[in-house]
């Protein structure tokens with residue numbers, strides 16, 4: 001297996017507090033890797049270490065098969081990134097900002113500036129000074145800057161944060177195209193799980209500085225992630241019956257009339273019979289897959305059982 005990035009027992013300590021501990025992470029060539037974690041989990045710190053903005057306290061980072069250090073300029077030239085809030089020369093236009101970046105990176109294909117602006121849908125705003133851009137436009141320009149020098153590996157920290165649903169969809173398509181057409185490897189951190197789930201190949205879940213799960217979306221989907229969703233006239237009474245009459249404890253009331261059963265081993269017909277015979281109306285009953293969002297909650301918050 002060819003990996004673009006590998007870490008070994010990576011840790012970071014700030015003022016005596018360990019914010020990342022023993023992170024062993026692997027990103028395969030050409031894949032889209034989603035790094036998910038609650039606020040303060042350590043995502044940005046990890047990404048900053050990957051581009052040498054921060055030094056690990058312990059452990060090793062390998063990128064393109066080479067150990068990263070503070071003179072890894074050749075490795076950094078093959079990478080693009082957008083970390084935290086993108087900073088630009090505000091009085092200059094989008095095009096001028098990208099020209100400066102290309103010069104800095106030693107990349108002189110001017111056509112790729114137009115392509116990058118086009119990719120993020122900013123072609124009609126190329127000459128406007130960046131200070132007149134909205135937050136979402138700046139975010140798009142930040143992504144254009146990350147891709148303009150045709151990097152092999154792109155690191156994007158919360159890239160769809162300030163975008164509207166249409167913008168999120170457009171950028172999701174951009175990421176997919178970069179991966180499928182150019183074979184680019186992408187590492188993307190995000191909180192908007194539902195929106196990003198569709199394009200990920202692998203997901204890494206980080207909690208309190210520990211990578212607690214790293215799993216391919218394929219394996220995740222094939223895991224036992226089915227549940228039964230019931231639309232009922234009275235969820236509270238149904239919950240009582242599940243608990244006390246049927247011994248089913250792994251369920252959750254989602255809304256007033258929506259209840260999900262996550263248990264794997266129970267008789268659906270017995271549930272139906274019990275609910276109906278106790279005067280509970282069943283308006284709908286569907287088997288569904290656990291979303292990445294639900295899965296994320298199970299591993300970061302210790303379960304969805306009766307939550």
Ligand SMILES: Nc1ncnc2c1ncn2[C@@H]1O[C@H](COP(=O)(O)OP(=O)(O)OP(=O)(O)O)[C@@H](O)[C@H]1O
Nearest residue numbers: 014015019037038039040041042043044045046191
């Ligand atoms: N320069 C710093 N000095 C001291 N502590 C820091 C520094 N940078 C980050 N931290 C701490 O490290 C921990 C991880 O922060 P980090 O920004 O990496 O988390 P995150 O997962 O990116 O969070 P968010 O989703 O909120 O952006 C937090 O407890 C944070 O307070």
